[in-house]
Amino acid sequence: MGRERIGKRKLICLFIAYLIAFTLVGCSALKERVKEKEASGHLLHAKELLTQGDYEGSLKETQKALNISGKNPPGDEALFNMGLIYAHPKNHKKDFKKSLLFFRRLIKDYPRSPLTEQAKIWIGVLHMIEKSKQVDVEIEEMEKEMSR
DSSP, X not given: OOOOOOOHHHHHHHHHHHHHHHHHHHHHHHHHHHHHHHHHHHHHHHHHHHHTTOHHHHHHHHHHHHHHHTTSTTHHXXXXXXXXXXXXXXXXXXXXXXXHHHHHXXXXXXXXXXXXXXXXXXXXXXXXXXXXXXXXXXXXXHHHHHTO
């Protein structure tokens, strides 16, 4: 009456099950690394386009990187770049509201990202710009009323 012996078949089945499990885990990790590399390639191209003044092209490449990475790195970098593109002073289609959305999304989706603090700074700067514009409008309205 000793312990029940594990048969060779059971050991082989167990070994095959472990082998399959480790293979699946390894494959998914490899796929994630390939996705990250592909997304990083799009981001690199986006940065090159941005330096050349091709804001729309840069935005498209950055969007590709974001779509590939989802909520994994370098998605945080993609969101940050999109915020910068929409805030860029030479971008004729600049849109501070869209820029703010991307910076806020970065903070929400990637709270531990090293870019989070920079995004917070950009949000503060963009708010100050908007307030400054509002003050300018109010001054112009006051000057119009005074000239009447």
